[in-house]
Amino acid sequence: MRGSGVVTAGSGRRNTLPGFGLTMGLTLTWLSVIILIPLAGLFLKTFELSFAEFANIVTSRRTLNALKISFGLAFGAALVNLVMGSIVVWALVRYRFPGRRIFDAIVDIPFALPTAVAGIALTSLFAQKGWLGAPLAELGIKVAFTPLGIFIAMIFIGIPFVVRTVQPVLIDLDPEIEEAAASLGANRWQTIWRVILPSLIPALLTGFALAFARAVGEYGSVIFIAGNLPNVSEIAPLLIVIRLSEFRYADATAIAVVMLIVAFLIILVVNRLQYWAQTRIPVH
Amino acid sequence: MTIELTNITKNFGAFAALDGVDLKIADGELLALLGPSGSGKTTLLRIIAGLDWPDGGDVSFDGENALKRGAGERQVGFVFQHYALFRHMTVFENVAFGLRVKPRAIRKDEASIRARVKELLDLVQLDWLADRYPGQLSGGQRQRIALARALATEPRILLLDEPFGALDAKVRKELRRWLRSLHEEINVTSVFVTHDQEEALEVANRVVVMDKGKIEQVGTPGEVYDYPATAFVHGFIGESVVLPVNVAEGRVWIGDQPLNITAPNVGGPSKLYVRRHDMQVGSESIGLRGAVRHVRSFGAIQRADIAVCAGGNETLIEIDTPRDHALRTGETVELHPRRFRIFAD
Numbered sequence A: 001m002r003g004s005g006v007v008t009a010g011s012g013r014r015n016t017l018p019g020f021g022l023t024m025g026l027t028l029t030w031l032s033v034i035i036l037i038p039l040a041g042l043f044l045k046t047f048e049l050s051f052a053e054f055a056n057i058v059t060s061r062r063t064l065n066a067l068k069i070s071f072g073l074a075f076g077a078a079l080v081n082l083v084m085g086s087i088v089v090w091a092l093v094r095y096r097f098p099g100r101r102i103f104d105a106i107v108d109i110p111f112a113l114p115t116a117v118a119g120i121a122l123t124s125l126f127a128q129k130g131w132l133g134a135p136l137a138e139l140g141i142k143v144a145f146t147p148l149g150i151f152i153a154m155i156f157i158g159i160p161f162v163v164r165t166v167q168p169v170l171i172d173l174d175p176e177i178e179e180a181a182a183s184l185g186a187n188r189w190q191t192i193w194r195v196i197l198p199s200l201i202p203a204l205l206t207g208f209a210l211a212f213a214r215a216v217g218e219y220g221s222v223i224f225i226a227g228n229l230p231n232v233s234e235i236a237p238l239l240i241v242i243r244l245s246e247f248r249y250a251d252a253t254a255i256a257v258v259m260l261i262v263a264f265l266i267i268l269v270v271n272r273l274q275y276w277a278q279t280r281i282p283v284h
Numbered sequence B: 001m002t003i004e005l006t007n008i009t010k011n012f013g014a015f016a017a018l019d020g021v022d023l024k025i026a027d028g029e030l031l032a033l034l035g036p037s038g039s040g041k042t043t044l045l046r047i048i049a050g051l052d053w054p055d056g057g058d059v060s061f062d063g064e065n066a067l068k069r070g071a072g073e074r075q076v077g078f079v080f081q082h083y084a085l086f087r088h089m090t091v092f093e094n095v096a097f098g099l100r101v102k103p104r105a106i107r108k109d110e111a112s113i114r115a116r117v118k119e120l121l122d123l124v125q126l127d128w129l130a131d132r133y134p135g136q137l138s139g140g141q142r143q144r145i146a147l148a149r150a151l152a153t154e155p156r157i158l159l160l161d162e163p164f165g166a167l168d169a170k171v172r173k174e175l176r177r178w179l180r181s182l183h184e185e186i187n188v189t190s191v192f193v194t195h196d197q198e199e200a201l202e203v204a205n206r207v208v209v210m211d212k213g214k215i216e217q218v219g220t221p222g223e224v225y226d227y228p229a230t231a232f233v234h235g236f237i238g239e240s241v242v243l244p245v246n247v248a249e250g251r252v253w254i255g256d257q258p259l260n261i262t263a264p265n266v267g268g269p270s271k272l273y274v275r276r277h278d279m280q281v282g283s284e285s286i287g288l289r290g291a292v293r294h295v296r297s298f299g300a301i302q303r304a305d306i307a308v309c310a311g312g313n314e315t316l317i318e319i320d321t322p323r324d325h326a327l328r329t330g331e332t333v334e335l336h337p338r339r340f341r342i343f344a345d
Helices: A021-045 A051-058 A059-095 A100-106 A117-124 A132-136 A149-171 A175-183 A188-217 A219-225 A236-245 A249-280 B039-048 B091-100 B110-123 B139-151 B169-186 B197-203 B221-226 B231-236
Strands: B003-012 B017-027 B029-033 B056-061 B074-079 B157-161 B191-192 B208-209 B212-221 B240-248 B253-254 B255-264 B268-275 B279-283 B288-298 B301-310 B313-322 B332-337 B341-344
Touching: A021 A236, A021 A249, A051 A059, A059 A149, A059 A249, A117 A132, A117 A149, A117 A219, A117 B029, A132 B056, A149 A188, A149 A219, A149 B169, A175 A188, A188 A249, A219 B039, A236 A249, B003 B039, B017 B039, B017 B139, B017 B212, B029 B197, B029 B221, B039 B074, B039 B157, B039 B191, B039 B341, B074 B139, B091 B110, B091 B139, B091 B197, B110 B139, B110 B169, B139 B169, B157 B313, B169 B197, B191 B197, B197 B221, B208 B221, B208 B231, B212 B221, B212 B231, B231 B268, B231 B341, B240 B313, B240 B341, B253 B268, B253 B301, B279 B313, B301 B332
Parallel strands: B029 B191, B029 B208, B074 B157, B157 B191
Antiparallel strands: B003 B017, B003 B056, B208 B212, B240 B253, B240 B268, B253 B255, B268 B341, B279 B332, B288 B301, B288 B332, B301 B313
């Protein structure tokens, strides 16, 4: 059942799972050093600005556009990954076909590939004379150096997150529930829609959140393909780097803080959704 | 509805799960498929349900070929061993599922669906759990919800796979009695699979004993218990005492000792099967005797380990006798089977 293996702190009694003090201490120290202190530094740096200055920076047209591009495209890319990733997972888990293991391994490539390599590869592929860019150009679709390019790079780096989070859950899904649905008269579509998908919702949400978070923060692969035109194809992380190179550190951190807060809020919402979905499906 | 299975075969790779099974199931029957694991009983049930397809043979429902229809079109209610409830749906929605997925043209309106679900939850006496999720129920409750869900679409046959297998002994006993009275109430043709002989004998009207993909015997619980057709059935159902014997010209020998019993239809090396409580200890002699090794008394009976000399080897048997004649360790007693069967090896 849920909650098994969880030790409640401070009972004072001897516990069958010792080591609470040690592990909790290490956890707090480690998280502080690695995550909390750098983030606190980020916030402190922004206090060098007055509130008016801060507001000025984050509401400037260029910043707002960069944020819009980063979050909007990341959200869209995560949605695409959610749908296409689910289909990929379904094929990988449910069917046996030659080369399945190879496809399964290919899914991890965006994880492992240096992002700059991915960016350059995508750019040359989608450039006006690239393998995919040339036929698309004839259709009048321009990918490289446009927001569409950013979108594709974000899809590329996000797909493993959806596949890898949903895969184990789908593997563990009891085939008997599908048989039960079938014998109750449900057709295949009803079985997928009413029985299988709802069982996967928590995992799908996690995969979506991870793909989204990764795409928001993505820098390496995007900047090569983006074109980086201010207000059009300039992502927020790039704007931060630009500000840093201009030695406007406080400006850079102000944008970073806004990104942090928005990302945090979005992930919080997804987490709540996930929690809500999970409490509806108590773990066996 | 009547079900007729003709010469059903099913192989999983080189393993013959079903090997030429013929069976007729009468309308309104409560039938048990009984056998050890690997005997093919669950495969047979799944073939009736349309969840598996036979490699050969016919399945007909009321004389009509059922193999043309998929699981969803056979009007079969299936209760899975581990219930297979939909964990993300409430108990109410689980039971309503079969009604909600019907094609729009024949789907009932919401009010009728609600009324039907309510009726079924009342039938399984769990209407107070309608808003819970399966994860919040006990095993026995899940089992009954699975049954209510299977009954929602008014199936013509109810199939249950090891319906009490995952429950503890006390709940199991309650549910058995409940299932039988439920069957009397709704009277739908029902088949359940079990490896527990007590369950089969207590619940079913008729028992099909299976082993290694074949039917060994079909009969009422009384018939299969009192008149086992094969050595397997005798050994599998009830507690048996087994002694190696030799039959020559109708006479039965245990080792070099002739027994004063006859076995007209067998010959050669055979096994003498006696129910544990049918082996009497007394003065009447048929030439079978043994030494009492150990005696335990409980309740109305005493259980004794007795060593019988059979052809130079000792065979240790366990028998139940009434306590009025106390057995003592070490004494030699005459054994007299009140009823017995002899099957050739």
